[in-house]
Amino acid sequence: MCEGIKKLCYRPEVAVHQEPGRQLEPQLEKPSLLFNPAPNHNDSDSGLSDSKESAFSGLEDSGGDSSEDTEDKEDGSNCDKDDGSTEEQAQAQASRPATEMARVLSRDAYAEDSSDEEDIRNTVGNVPLEWYEDFPHVGYDLDGRRIYKPLRTRGELDDPDFWRTVKDRMTGQDLRLTDEQVDLLQRLQRGQFGDVSFNPYEPAVDFFSGDVMIHPVTNRPEDKRSFIPSLVEKEKVSCMVRAIKMGWIQPRRSRDPTSRFYDLWAPQDACACTQAGPAWPRRVIQPPSRVSAQRGGALGVGQQEPGERKLSFLPRKFPSLQAVPAYGRFIQERFERCLDLYLCPRQRMMWVNVDPEDLIPKLPRPRDLQLFPTCQALVYRGHGDLVRCLSVSPGGQWLVSGSDDGSLRLWEVATARCMRVVPVGGVVRSVAWNPNPSVCLVAAAMDDAVLLLNPALGDRLLADSTDQLLSAFALPEEPALQPALWMEALEEERQRGLQLRICHGKPVTQVTWYGRGDYLAVVLIHQLSQRRSQSPFRHSHGQVQCVAFHPTRPFQIVASQCSIRVYHLLRQELTKKLMPNCKCVSSLAVHRTGDNITCGSYDSKLAWFDLDLSTNPYKVLRHHRKALWAVAFHFRYPFFASGSDDGSVIICHGMVYDDLLQNPLLVPVKVLKGHVLTRDLGVLDMAFHPTQLWVFSSGTDGIVRLFT
Structure with a gap:
């Protein structure tokens, strides 16, 4: 019975392996697993036995205690004395070590530790x-x-x-490092190179030596920057030039070469009398005598305002520092300082709540300006190619259009009937009807010539008077040298209506008439009655895009790619230079009053200039998506329009006031569409009806459209 009880009391998992020469610790509160001493490598051989269990006894749970073995021995002795104990007592004795072990493991190992304990x-x-x-x-x-x-x-x-x-973490296998890898790791730990054969101290090869070689080491060509001026140096020089102009950089003053000697034994310095004495501190025990001499005005100081006094106290003399009494105005000055900090006015930021709607300019509604064209009324068909230009007669009854098919077509506005077709044998770049109602004449620009033809429409007497006006010219006795050649039309051309041909040395892209109808401009100015041509410009500032006459003054407006210049024809001088701030000007139009100009550009901008306001645009409109080809003003009503490659014509209300203090009012009111885009081009030209609020437009689809 006792042997069975001993077997039940013995638990291998709580057995303690006792090494030779080491005593078990009698304390039960601290498990030996947490305080396992360091293994002694010198005695490791003696502590190991031949059995595997003794060799790996360190892997066992050492949470047991020597007290458990003592209890086991006591239980065994009790069993020898009392052989009549029951089986229930044996089971109780067997469960006692397990209860003690659970109590020990559940206890905090550091619960009773202190800084004075020596077994840590x-x-x-x-x-x-x-x-x-x-x-x-x-x-x-x-x-x-x-x-x-x-x-x-x-x-x-x-x-x-x-x-x-x-x-290896990727495969989970154990890899054995080779001797080379171990040597590499050891070299890297010592801070050496990984390659054993690498010699960091090998002699360097001097490629660029003093010896002249037959072939160059490098034959790379020079950079482009070595042939052009440096932009960085240019900016530095410009900054230095500006600093010199502003006076920030002064030239070095030349020193006087003559030596200056001073009299060392002079009684006093010559300039000492003019120098001011050193400033004395305000609060001193013994102020200077010059301050004490001013004490006679002490009564006056007391009568002055506090802000007018130079000193807030009266200086006094004391024989020593111990005789200086307490400052009488100390509390008063501290109180004034507190008032300054408390009542000091601070800057307050006034936040203004601005309504975003107030930032938008107040413009009238388009329905209040309901006089502009809104829909397409007529279509003029007949051209076989794109229509580049068109013009309306002064009375508004006839319309002329020029196309790339080499013909001019004359239309009746009211019925869209083609009255006449005039073949010219080339691409018609520009066409303009004479604004004089007493003359029936049309000018067309083709290649390097300007054609003048009589359409012979309407009143027969008007057409006959135009032919007589052109035929009444008499050649002067001494013809002057002119920049253009005036030629009479042939008989076949006269039957088609062609009267004159003005030949130029270069291609002509645009033609325009003066208001009275006698002068014609294509960069050169042609006088119809005298058949005389003149060039008002010595040289052109860039490529000329278009020209226009001022309606009331002897001004000629020339638009180049980047600027618009206004010339006085009588004085032969430049009056103004307008900067549209666009890439390339494409078209130009002048208001009927002559004080406002609008121009279109190929970068989809429409600029409005007020000549009395500034040389910069008064307003730039960007309501088109593509390049602008034409702009036009209505002669009677406050409207202007623009045509673009996006196939649209935009009508804008442009009111110009007689009051010079009020700026023009510009309001886009309508977008007219109808042209079909061809060759990535849209509307090429447009014009207003002289009396009605109608607008004509021509495009790349070969059709002229009327919007009313």
């Missing part, structure tokens, strides 16, 4: 133990010696290559 073997402190994962020790004992980790695997003992074995 690991003095690592309150640091994470993960810091010691890559080290062979887990901490230090009280003597400062390392506490090494116990052996955990069989490979640490049996495998001699365990120190050079690493685990």
Whole structure:
């Protein structure tokens, strides 16, 4: 019975392995697993037995205690004395060690520790133990010696290559490092190069030596920047030039070459009498005599306002520092200082709540300006190619259009009937009807010539008077040299209505009439009655895009690609230069009053200029998506329009007031569409009816459209 009880009381998992020469600790409160001393490597051979259980006894749970063995012995002795104990007592004795073990493990190991205890073997402190994962020790004992980790695997003992074995995290296998890899790691740890054959101190090869070689080492061509001026140096020089102009940089003053000698034995300095004395501190024990001499005006100081006094106190003299009394106005000055801090006016930011709707200019509604064209009324068909230009007669009854098919077509506006077709044998770039109602004449620009033809429409007497006007010219006795050649039309051309041909040396792209109908401009100015041509410009500032006459003054407006110049024809001088701030000007139109100009550009901008306001645009409209080809003003009503490559014609209300203090009012009111885009082009030209609020437009689809 006693042997059975002993077998039940013995638990292998709580057995304690006792090494030779080491006593078991009698304390039950602290498990030996937490305070396992460092293994002694010198005695490791003596502590191991031939059995595997003794060789790996460090892997067992050492949470047992010597008191358990004592209790087991006591239980055994009791069993020898009392053989008549029952089986229930044996079971109670067997369950007692397990209860004691659970009580020990559940107790906090550091609950009863204090700073005076001497059995704290690991003095690592309150640091994470993960810091010691890559080290062979887990901490230090009280003597400062390392506490090494116990052996955990069989490979640490049996495998001699365990120190050079690493685990591959990708495959989970153990890899043995070769001698070369171990040598590489050791060299890297010592800070040496990984390659053994690398010599960092080998002699350098001097490629660019003083010896002249047959072939160059490098034959790379010079950079482009070596042939052009440096932009950085240009900016520095410009900054220095501006600083010199502003006076920020002064030239060095030339020193006087003559030496100056001073009289060392002079009684006093010559300039000492003019120098001011050193400033004395205000609050001193003994102020200077010149300050004491002013004490006679002390009564006057007391009568002055506090803001007018130079000093807030009266200076006094004292024989010593001990005789200086307490400052009488100390509390008063501190009180005034507090008032300054409390009542000091601070700057307040006045936040203004602005309604976003107030930032938008107040414009009238388009329905209040309901006089503009809104829909398409008529279509003029007949051209076989794109229609580049068109013009309306002064009375508004006839319409002329020019196309790339080499013909001019004359239309009746009211019925869209083609009255006449005049073949010219080339591309018609521009066409303009004479604005004089007493003359029936049309000018057309084709290649390098300007054609003047009589359409012979309407009143027969008007057509006959026009022919007589052109035929009444008599050649002068001494013809002057002119920049253009005037030629009479042939008989076949006269039957088609052609009267004159003005030949130029270069292509003509635009033609325009003066208001009275006698002058014609194509950069050169042609006088119809005298058949005389003149060039008002010595040279052109860029490529000329279009020209126009001022309606009331002897001004000619010339638009180049980047600027618009206004010339006085009588004085032959430049009056104004307008900067449209666009890439390339494409078209130009002048208001009937002559004080406002609008121009279109190929970068989809419409600029409005007020000549009395500034040389910069008064307003720039960007309501088109593509390039602008034409702009026009109505002769009677406050409307202007623009045509673009997006196939649209935009009508805008442009009111110009007689009051010079009020700026023009510009309101886009209608977008007219109808042209079909061809060759990525849309509306090429447009014109207003002289008396009605109608607008004509021509495009690349070969059709002229009327919007009313």
